[in-house]
Amino acid sequence: MQIFATEQIRAWDEYTIRHEPIASVDLMERAATACYEWLMQHHYKGRSFSIFCGKGNNGGDGLVIARLLAQSNHAVSVYILEFGHKGTVDFQINLARLHDTTAVIRFISSEETLYPVPAEDLVIDALLGSGINRPTDGLTAHLIEHINNSGNEIIAIDIPSGLFVDHSSRNNIVVKARHTLSFQCFKPAFLMPENAAAVGQLHILDIGLHPAFLSTQHAPFELVDQPMVSRLLQPRQAFAHKGDFGHAALVSGSYGMMGAAVLCARACLRSGVGKLTCHIPATGYIIMQVSVPEAMCKTAENEAPVQEMDKYDTIGIGPGLGTDARNVALLYSLFAQNRRPMVIDADALNTIGREKDLLNKIPAGSILTPHPKEFERLFGKTDNDYDRIQLALQKAATYNVYLVLKGRYTFIASPDGKGYFNSSGNPGMATGGTGDVLTGILTGLLAQRYAPLHAAIIGVYLHGHAGDLAAAYSSQPSLIASDLIDFLGQAFQSM
Structure with missing residues (x-):
């Protein structure tokens, strides 16, 4: 619309x-x-x-x-x-x-x-x-x-x-x-x-x-709604196999924040990806293997997460990553190894906010998912919401990326200068972990070879729609991030 x-x-x-x-x-x-x-x-x-x-x-x-x-x-x-x-x-x-x-x-x-x-x-x-x-x-x-x-x-x-x-x-x-x-x-x-x-x-x-x-x-702007998303979703073919739906990697988690990595991985799998490998710290190995048995795991102790990353269809990085100073080198290495569009969130965005030269290294077509404070750390303060939207469009064009500015009407800034406001979602989603779920969904869609813009549009809408279905089942105040994953299947089905 x-x-x-x-x-x-x-x-x-x-x-x-x-x-x-x-x-x-x-x-x-x-x-x-x-x-x-x-x-x-x-x-x-x-x-x-x-x-x-x-x-x-x-x-x-x-x-x-x-x-x-x-x-x-x-x-x-x-x-x-x-x-x-x-x-x-x-x-x-x-x-x-x-x-x-x-x-x-x-x-x-x-x-x-x-x-x-x-x-x-x-x-x-x-x-x-x-x-x-x-x-x-x-x-x-x-x-x-x-x-x-x-x-x-x-x-x-x-x-x-x-x-x-x-x-x-x-x-x-x-x-x-x-x-x-x-x-x-x-x-x-x-x-x-x-x-x-x-x-x-x-x-x-x-x-x-x-x-x-x-x-x-x-x-200049469009509203993302159900008819738009339904047109973009690709049906599965009868003879498809898991290789047809991509191999995604998630680089996430740290001591005390493995929950973010688990939420992201579960959402990625529910979004339809063929295979998922989680690159996590050794401290989170048992947590991930028990919580998400469908995902493969690699830790820094058996294979460093910055090696052989070019084999993945896409990479999602950031949820629960923490503030370790070594994250700067990690991002430089990932951006050099895999030039396909990837999803960048949370502590990965904060790392880029501290090391601005990384902005020029991000693979073209990548999806960045900042909340307003993360956006401010990346690109500076603005006087009002209209200026923030215009700055997002400007920066998306400058760095050839898609900026998903999270909020009530999540805004997608495309490098071609067009903007999209998402219509789904509710205030119950203002709770810890829902951003990690979005990162997982977007990573899974990119791995399935959706164009980055289409992955962003589908991902933000399904994320919000799953939140609406979950809130209708229980309530907005009781909503937690895991509920979105549990209702993601119904969100797909309703399309």
Whole structure:
């Protein structure tokens, strides 16, 4: 699913108006009706409503919602932000229609006209929408603070007022919604952690924008979803054998952190790899042999993990590796021996963060999986989430690697300049070991000769989807990393 910037979203509306065809006021009616129906289906039937509207098309959406609520016998008060202009044509049409209902209409022209919000009212934010390009100030800012300070539950229409779509809103005065009802597709703002407190729970409503528009557009970002992953997964052939599915190596583990190596190995095997060899310290030999009998083991005492590494289809390195100073030489040796794409995570990334020259030695097409702090150690601090995304794209191109920046909507930066946000996963996965599981999955997919981009897309989605299945079975708070491995088979099956 494509993720569009502000101008593309506006262009999609206009394309629909021309090619469906449909009048703009009727498209507004369709969008607002979808919001009204959502309200009725989500236990807000019978509530009283305070609806705050600007005079643009977002305000027009609010007026239609107000009319539909009033016509279904709900108590509705509408507060219109007044700056002396008439507003858009569609806003004016719907204001005239609203006058024929029981809705109470008030205008806010100064701070003195900021009416108290009744405690029992549900607040609807339809002030500004997605078209703003500067921070709110003056009366608009005071009104937003007034809404936030009311203590009422707030539902934002399209996007919380004051939030930018395409760039950072840090330090902006923005509506803090419990729910945001947006239309047709994700906006970049919804995918940034810094906006979580403003967006609340996001709901994308299908309003029937013309599907042919999608083929006319290049989107800088895409949302990874189940249809995309299903198209990329390769079915197994009837006469296949284990050699067809690759031989992976994992270089992982250290004293006290063999659990990370075990999780990574189990996930790698569950991802479908033909053979797996784990290069581990001698202290972890019995642990690995007992915990993962399907994997072969080599230790530093019988065959050094930096020898004969070119025989593997791919290598995953990092989980539980520790901070031993010898890791620098280990990485130099691995990068020299095996020039195929590999997966680099955890302590391997931290080692590269200390020895930056290693960045230029990483095999082309490799997948790096930093969490935000690891990313910062590699490439430096950024001022906001948007800048971090742009820096990830820049560095992916510079070093010809794929950067998997882990988070709620894990971001994949491709060296061709395109970015992918993953849609699966849940907060229960914020627990130790889930990153080790992801490394194992990605390593297994690379060994099966998936292209690195496809391995990254499939891997992050299946990882999150397994977490969703596990949380549905037990709960988010009780989720542990092993649960993801246990549900990985069901995740594959659901594809």
